[in-house]
Amino acid sequence: MISLGLRLRDLGSESLTWRDLKVIVEQSPRESAIARSVNPEAAMWGIDQQLLAELVDVAHWLQWAKTPDATKKPPQNRPDPIPRPGVKPKPVEVIKFDVMTQDEALAWLGWNQPLGAN
Numbered sequence: 001m002i003s004l005g006l007r008l009r010d011l012g013s014e015s016l017t018w019r020d021l022k023v024i025v026e027q028s029p030r031e032s033a034i035a036r037s038v039n040p041e042a043a044m045w046g047i048d049q050q051l052l053a054e055l056v057d058v059a060h061w062l063q064w065a066k067t068p069d070a071t072k073k074p075p076q077n078r079p080d081p082i083p084r085p086g087v088k089p090k091p092v093e094v095i096k097f098d099v100m101t102q103d104e105a106l107a108w109l110g111w112n113q114p115l116g117a118n
Contacts, residue, residue, distance in 0.1 A: 041085030
């Protein structure tokens with residue numbers, strides 16, 4: 001606020017209203033002391049850092065995908081993205097299932113004919 005020529009002692013007067021203070025705090029730059037104290041992690045990550053992290057993530061994924069037998073690798077082996085402030089990693093969902101025979105599948109589908117009995 002000093003850089004704006006304002007002092008806290010003026011708060012509540014016409015030169016610095018409570019609404020002015022609210023706008024100054026909400027619109028303070030990411031690098032400001034106010035922003036760093038409110039959200040220190042996010043204050044460190046601007047658009048430049050976000051884009052660089054995205055480029056590195058894509059490069060890691062491409063390197064992983066280009067390796068031999070990449071299609072045979074389970075998705076859990078993909079490279080982890082660079083952690084970003086305020087973004088929680090998505091949990092990996094593992095689907096487990098039992099194998100059924102063809103006859104069981106036909107019965108489950110409601111088809112009473114065995115395969116090839118046209």
